Amino acid sequence: MQYDIVVKSLSKSYQSKGIIKNALSNVTLNIPQGKIFCIMGSSGSGKSTLLKILGGIEKPTSGTVYINGTNMADYKQQDYDRYRQMTVGYVFQDFNLLEGLTLKENIILPLTLQKLNEVEIQRKYTDILRCVDIRYCENNYPEQSSGGEQQRAAICRAIIKTPKLILADEPTGSLDNVNTKAILNTFVNIRETMRATIVLVTHDAVVASYCDTVVFIENGKICDTLRKEGTTQSFYDRLVTVSSKVRGVI
Numbered sequence: 428m429q430y431d432i433v434v435k436s437l438s439k440s441y442q443s444k445g446i447i448k449n450a451l452s453n454v455t456l457n458i459p460q461g462k463i464f465c466i467m468g469s470s471g472s473g474k475s476t477l478l479k480i481l482g483g484i485e486k487p488t489s490g491t492v493y494i495n496g497t498n499m500a501d502y503k504q505q506d507y508d509r510y511r512q513m514t515v516g517y518v519f520q521d522f523n524l525l526e527g528l529t530l531k532e533n534i535i536l537p538l539t540l541q542k543l544n545e546v547e548i549q550r551k552y553t554d555i556l557r558c559v560d561i562r563y564c565e566n567n568y569p570e571q572s573s574g575g576e577q578q579r580a581a582i583c584r585a586i587i588k589t590p591k592l593i594l595a596d597e598p599t600g601s602l603d604n605v606n607t608k609a610i611l612n613t614f615v616n617i618r619e620t621m622r623a624t625i626v627l628v629t630h631d632a633v634v635a636s637y638c639d640t641v642v643f644i645e646n647g648k649i650c651d652t653l654r655k656e657g658t659t660q661s662f663y664d665r666l667v668t669v670s671s672k673v674r675g676v677i
């Protein structure tokens with residue numbers, strides 16, 4: 428089945444203290460199945476808002492999002508719950524780990540909620556440990572963990588349920604180069620083996636150069652789209668050139 432996200436004329440405004448802020452204006456996008464799709468843009472440009480709408484966390488003010496041909500506006504509450512629980516793995520910008528659980532308990536929580544049996548949960552957890560360096564700190568609580576450890580736990584929690592769609596908000600923002608490369612390789616591997624679609628937000632042109640398509644967003648509008656052609660290095664060079672023209676991207 429083709430897993431496609433089609434976004435048409437999407438706008439989102441927030442109202443706080445009587446002031447209306449247009450976070451997204453007339454965004455149109457097509458995200459094909461099995462690709463890594465990247466969103467770049469300066470702080471406040473609307474990246475997280477777009478990801479939250481794709482994840483069913485926020486609702487649009489106007490415009491439409493089709494997930495695999497179905498208009499999200501037609502989702503009933505149970506469709507949203509199912510979509511968030513089964514289809515999407517979401518990596519939050521601020522991790523959103525539960526403070527009362529260890530990193531390992533946080534990671535396996537989606538499987539516990541799906542009521543998978545203990546043997547299956549352990550098997551999936553062991554698979555994750557092959558990709559992400561987390562075992563040494565798995566019994567620590569979030570407040571005892573560094574930003575990088577929490578971020579890796581948040582990524583593990585998103586991918587352990589083998590979702591068809593991964594939405595990752597600055598997933599390598601707290602990681603060093605070695606861990607960033609490991610996470611990127613994990614994402615590429617997931618795309619290859621599961622034909623999963625990955626949408627990620629980043630400020631890092633190295634991360635973006637691993638992606639298939641990169642869109643630049645400025646003041647809630649798409650201002651440029653680059654598709655990967657040639658080597659990762661030549662794509663990186665093109666990305667840096669475009670980034671330097673869009674204020675505050677990297």
Ligand SMILES: Nc1ncnc2c1ncn2[C@@H]1O[C@H](COP(=O)(O)OP(=O)(O)O)[C@@H](O)[C@H]1O
Pocket residue numbers: 441442443448449450468469470471472473474475476477
């Ligand atoms: N819940 C909210 N209420 C009011 N304004 C918001 C809310 N969330 C985001 N915004 C505003 O919308 C704009 C886009 O925010 P966001 O999508 O978080 O940007 P980014 O992720 O690119 O930094 C910003 O001006 C931000 O202040």
Ligand SMILES: [Mg+2]
Pocket residue numbers: 474475476520596
């Ligand atoms: Mg953000």
